[in-house]
Amino acid sequence: xxxxxxxxxxxxxxxxxxxxxxxxxxxxxxxxxxxxxxxxxxxxxxxxxxxxxxxxxxxxxxxxxxxxxxxxxxxxxxxxxxxxxxxxxxxxxxxxxxxxxxxxxxxxxxxxxxxxxxxxxxxxxxxxxxxxxxxxxxxxxxxxxxxxxxxxxxxxxxxxxxxxxxxxxxxxxxxxxxxxxxxxxxxxxxxxxxxxxxxxxxxxxxxxxxxxxxxxxxxxxxxxxxxxxxxxxxxxxxxxxxxxxxxxxxxxxxxxxxxxxxxxxxxxxxxxxxxxxxxxxxxxxxxxxxxxxxxxxxxxxxxxxxxxxxxxxxxxxxxxxxxxxxxxxxxxxxxxxxxxxxxxxxxxxxxxxxxxxxxxxxxxxxxxxxxxxxxxxxxxxxxxxxxxxxxxxxxxxxxxxxxxxxxxxxxxxxxxxxxxxxxxxxxxxxxxxxxxxxxxxxxxxxxxxxxxxxxxxxxxxxxxxxxxxxxxxxxxxxxxxxxxxxxxxxxxxxxxxxxxxxxxxxxxxxxxxxxxxxxxxxxxxxxxxxxxxxxxxxxxxxxxxxxxxxxxxxxxxxxxxxxxxxxxxxxxxxxxxxxxxxxxxxxxxxxxxxxxxxxxxxxxxxxxxxxxxxxxxxxxxxxxxxxxxxxxxxxxxxxxxxxxxxxxxxxxxxxxxxxxxxxxxxxxxxxxxxxxxxxxxxxxxxxxxxxxxxxxxxxxxxxxxxxxxxxxxxxxxxxx
Numbered sequence: 001x002x003x004x005x006x007x008x009x010x011x012x013x014x015x016x017x018x019x020x021x022x023x024x025x026x027x028x029x030x031x032x033x034x035x036x037x038x039x040x041x042x043x044x045x046x047x048x049x050x051x052x053x054x055x056x057x058x059x060x061x062x063x064x065x066x067x068x069x070x071x072x073x074x075x076x077x078x079x080x081x082x083x084x085x086x087x088x089x090x091x092x093x094x095x096x097x098x099x100x101x102x103x104x105x106x107x108x109x110x111x112x113x114x115x116x117x118x119x120x121x122x123x124x125x126x127x128x129x130x131x132x133x134x135x136x137x138x139x140x141x142x143x144x145x146x147x148x149x150x151x152x153x154x155x156x157x158x159x160x161x162x163x164x165x166x167x168x169x170x171x172x173x174x175x176x177x178x179x180x181x182x183x184x185x186x187x188x189x190x191x192x193x194x195x196x197x198x199x200x201x202x203x204x205x206x207x208x209x210x211x212x213x214x215x216x217x218x219x220x221x222x223x224x225x226x227x228x229x230x231x232x233x234x235x236x237x238x239x240x241x242x243x244x245x246x247x248x249x250x251x252x253x254x255x256x257x258x259x260x261x262x263x264x265x266x267x268x269x270x271x272x273x274x275x276x277x278x279x280x281x282x283x284x285x286x287x288x289x290x291x292x293x294x295x296x297x298x299x300x301x302x303x304x305x306x307x308x309x310x311x312x313x314x315x316x317x318x319x320x321x322x323x324x325x326x327x328x329x330x331x332x333x334x335x336x337x338x339x340x341x342x343x344x345x346x347x348x349x350x351x352x353x354x355x356x357x358x359x360x361x362x363x364x365x366x367x368x369x370x371x372x373x374x375x376x377x378x379x380x381x382x383x384x385x386x387x388x389x390x391x392x393x394x395x396x397x398x399x400x401x402x403x404x405x406x407x408x409x410x411x412x413x414x415x416x417x418x419x420x421x422x423x424x425x426x427x428x429x430x431x432x433x434x435x436x437x438x439x440x441x442x443x444x445x446x447x448x449x450x451x452x453x454x455x456x457x458x459x460x461x462x463x464x465x466x467x468x469x470x471x472x473x474x475x476x477x478x479x480x481x482x483x484x485x486x487x488x489x490x491x492x493x494x495x496x497x498x499x500x501x502x503x504x505x506x507x508x509x510x511x512x513x514x515x516x517x518x519x520x521x522x523x524x525x526x527x528x529x530x531x532x533x534x535x536x537x538x539x540x541x542x543x544x545x546x547x548x549x550x551x552x553x554x555x556x557x558x559x560x561x562x563x564x565x566x567x568x569x570x571x572x573x574x575x576x577x578x579x580x581x582x583x584x585x586x587x588x589x590x591x592x593x594x595x596x597x598x599x600x601x602x603x604x605x606x607x608x609x610x611x612x613x614x615x616x617x618x619x620x621x622x623x624x625x626x627x628x629x630x631x632x633x634x635x636x637x638x639x640x641x642x643x644x645x646x647x648x649x650x651x652x653x654x655x656x657x658x659x660x661x662x663x664x665x666x667x668x669x670x671x672x673x674x675x676x677x678x679x680x681x682x683x684x685x686x687x688x689x690x691x692x693x694x695x696x697x698x699x700x701x702x703x704x705x706x707x708x709x710x711x712x713x714x715x716x717x718x719x720x
Contacts, residue, residue: 020481022548025435029463029475030079030109031118031450032058039121040086044105045097047088058083062150062385062403063106066450067136067393069123069145071255073454074111077463078125078134078147079569081105081470090332104131106149115475117452125179125186129154134322137203137212139227139234144181148191148214150201178227178234191225191234192218200257200321206264206289213237215266215289220253221245222268224289238292243268245285245294247258254280254302255317257339259324269324271302271340280314282363284337298337300366305343308590315341315361320403324388327398329373330364330423336373337363338400340387359383360400360418360425374418382406382416388449392417393478400425405464408441414439415464415476428460430476433549437474440466468523481550488516488542488554496560497535499620503559505540506531513547518561537561562616570611570626573648577602578626584614588622603628627699627718634713642704642711648718651693653702657686662706672699672716683707695719 037055050057063080070076085105090150106125109117117621129151136670139146154175173194179186191214201216206224214234216227222241225234245253255271268285280302286295304317317323323340339361359380362370370376382402392399401417415437418425436444445464452475454463465473491508507516507530518532520540525532534540541556556592567579579600587596588610589603603609608625612617626648633643642657642665657665669679678700681690692700702715 015419020116020550021395021478022550023430023432023476024548025432025437026115026472026475026477027435028227028467028471029116030077030470030473031112031116031279032471033121036119036121040083043124044083045087047086048091049085054086056471059085060465062446063104063134064448065134065136066337066452067145068455069108069136069147070110071143072111073143073455074659075112075450075452076111076136076639077109077117077452078106078136079109079470080131081107081124087364090665102130102148102154103128105569106131106134106147108147111257115453120187123161123181125149125178127151127160127177129175133201133216135203135214136200137214138210139212139214140229141209141211142181144183146181147179147186148201149177149179149215150191187660189227189232189234192223193234195221195223195236202258202266202321204264204289208493215258215308217256217258220256222287238289241287241292241294257317257324258287259326261286263584267297267326269317269337271314278312278364298363298366300363301368303341303361303363303368303370312407313343315343316339320386320389322390323386325398327389329362329420331396334365336369337535338389338398339363339680340383340400342384342388348671354580359387359402373423378428382469387448387456390449390460392419392449392460400464401447401449405445405447407439432476435474437464440468440472442466442468475634479548479550481548481552484548485544485546487552488544490554490557495557496562496617498616499561499563503534504531504533507542507544507554510544515544515545517545534559535561560616562618564618565615565620567621568613568623568684570609572626572628572648573600575602576646578609578628580611580613580623582613586612586614586619588612605683621683634715642713644702644715644717648720649713650720651691653690653692655684655686655690656689659706659711662711664707665711666705666707668703668705669695670701670703672701692719 032055038054046056059082061080061082065078066075067078068075083105102316104127105120108123108125110120112118125147127149130153131149132152133150135148136145137148137479138144139148158411176191178189178191180189195218201214203212203214205212212228213459216223216225220237222245222606223236224238226237227234249270252268252272253272254273256268258266258268261267265286265288266288270283270285271280272283273280282300282302284298286297290356305315306312317339325338326335327338327339328335334411340359341361342359356619359382360370360374361368362373364372370679379716382404386403388401389398389404390401391397392401397420399417407414416427417430417432419428444467446467448463449460451459452463453459459478462476463473464476486509489509491506495503497503509529510516516530518529518540519542520534533621537560539556539558542554543551545551565582567583568582571579572601573579577600584601585599586598587594587601589607591610606628608627610625610689611623613620628648633641635641636659640659642659645654655667659665664683664685666682666688667680667684668677670676671678679692684690700717700719702717704713704715705711
């Protein structure tokens with residue numbers, strides 16, 4: 001059981017090591033200058049349809065784009081602002097005689113590099129018509145960023161066309177404009193006054209000449225516009241592409257969209273039906289923007305759904321950029337086609353929304369295979385106006401997020417996206433750690449997913465705003481916990497201790513709001529303590545959870561409790577060294593430490609020698625004392641001596657001497673404690689061995705004499 005528990009603890013630690021993504025919210029990322037109200041009154045009008053101060057409520061719609069307007073390496077934002085509500089259109093107002101009933105304003109919000117974007121009132125785009133697409137680009141090559149704004153309609157009601165002002169050949173579909181940056185504001189230039197019923201477009205520098213071109217899909221036709229610096233007009237190019245498309249498909253095209261691809265080509269996604277067949281098809285066409293060749297890449301049936309009464313409804317291809325993506329979602333080394341498209345059901349859901357719903361369609365190996373990757377939800381309404389296929393958490397796999405977050409009557413649709421989970425797109429709700437977004441009166445927010453930070457940053461964020469008041473806006477963004485949280489560090493790098501002791505560990509880098517959990521052996525301590533004391537061997541790690549909910553684990557450390565080593569045993573070798581039976585020695589003479597630390601020493605002075613050993617940081621008890629005497633040799637002259645060895649001795653002494661005129665000497669042994677003679681041996685020759693094994697342990701005086709008493713010397717020896 002203990003092994004199982006420990007395995008679970010280790011698995012827990014491994015899970016903490018994985019990348020963690022957390023959602024945060026930033027308030028009011030779209031900001032307006034303090035004098036915005038007075039700017040509205042000076043430039044638009046003083047009529048105020050709201051009960052709030054002018055400038056504190058600005059409604060908005062679905063029109064938005066991203067680009068580096070001031071070329072500082074950070075993305076700026078462009079959003080539609082419904083400011084025409086401040087102009088009074090009563091009969092006394094001369095503005096009622098304008099050529100279009102629709103005015104539009106688009107504001108450019110400059111990236112402040114702190115997560116916010118400030119409206120630049122010098123560059124507010126003002127046009128007429130029903131705007132839709134729009135993109136940043138340098139169309140005249142002067143190094144200043146311009147803005148392209150397409151309309152999907154101008155004025156279809158003759159009652160609002162005043163011939164004095166109306167000057168365009170078509171009342172319904174024209175014109176679209178480019179707003180040329182002159183360094184102070186914009187100069188408006190007509191893009192197309194005939195053909196521009198534009199739902200999807202893009203900007204790209206096709207020939208790398210520093211001038212951007214505009215690609216647009218208008219009424220199932222392909223257009224490419226290029227600015228002529230001499231004539232100051234936009235000319236249409238590559239018209240033969242439409243000839244190729246028209247020759248093949250005639251009037252059978254139902255939907256058309258495209259996605260930019262590398263190498264100056266785009267992929268057209270074209271839906272059509274064949275005369276005599278009730279099945280719609282989708283063709284993927286590669287259009288080369290340099291030589292205008294068109295190549296068929298794929299062809300497959302258009303997604304459709306059968307109603308209970310047997311009728312068939314085809315999924316529409318949404319008319320916005322960003323709703324198509326080719327991506328290998330099942331890791332088979334082949335791209336699937338993901339596209340967002342609504343389907344119109346016969347009955348509306350019980351909400352204020354229309355009967356348009358559904359959203360995700362997936363083509364695999366040229367066949368519709370949505371049900372393999374998404375459990376089809378016929379109540380899905382978030383994709384009614386479009387969505388985004390984009391990597392929200394920087395894991396190299398796209399998430400799918402709708403363009404509206406709607407709170408229905410059951411309160412179950414708000415703030416979600418679809419993410420791959422075990423090969424299936426599953427709905428996941430954004431659980432933020434720092435705020436909950438309040439609902440507005442319409443229970444709906446506009447959703448905008450893109451890269452809103454640096455232009456070369458692959459991570460994306462989500463901006464939501466109240467369409468009734470753009471000033472109420474928020475940014476959802478993710479953080480990778482591994483980028484911001486530091487693993488716990490212990491204040492000590494020593495993880496061993498001795499039997500009878502304990503070890504106190506402290507996490508030294510604790511921040512305010514952190515929560516610590518200790519895991520050791522088969523146990524844990526979840527009480528959020530910064531220090532803990534241990535008195536047994538174990539393996540442990542600590543997890544830190546910061547104020548954002550990010551979790552990280554410390555390194556796993558092994559605590560080891562070592563036993564106290566035995567006291568050293570001291571002896572004397574034949575070279576008169578005191579030798580310990582183990583290393584790691586600290587020597588003492590008469591109870592005082594000395595500098596010698598080797599396993600054997602040769603004292604130069606007599607005394608009581610003891611030692612301790614240190615093993616794994618643990619210190620033994622003191623050894624038994626060893627009394628060492630260095631008076632075991634007496635030099636009578638340069639070449640005369642008397643010697644007794646060893647000293648101390650156990651049972652036997654070696655007696656040696658060189659004394660001129662004497663061949664034998666006598667010894668007498670006296671007990672120092674009692675003063676009594678305990679042994680004697682007369683007439684000993686040089687090299688004699690004296691056996692004193694009968695003596696008890698203690699200190700003795702050995703007296704050496706000659707028979708004529710001319711030689712009298714004595715030694716102090718220790719019997720072990």
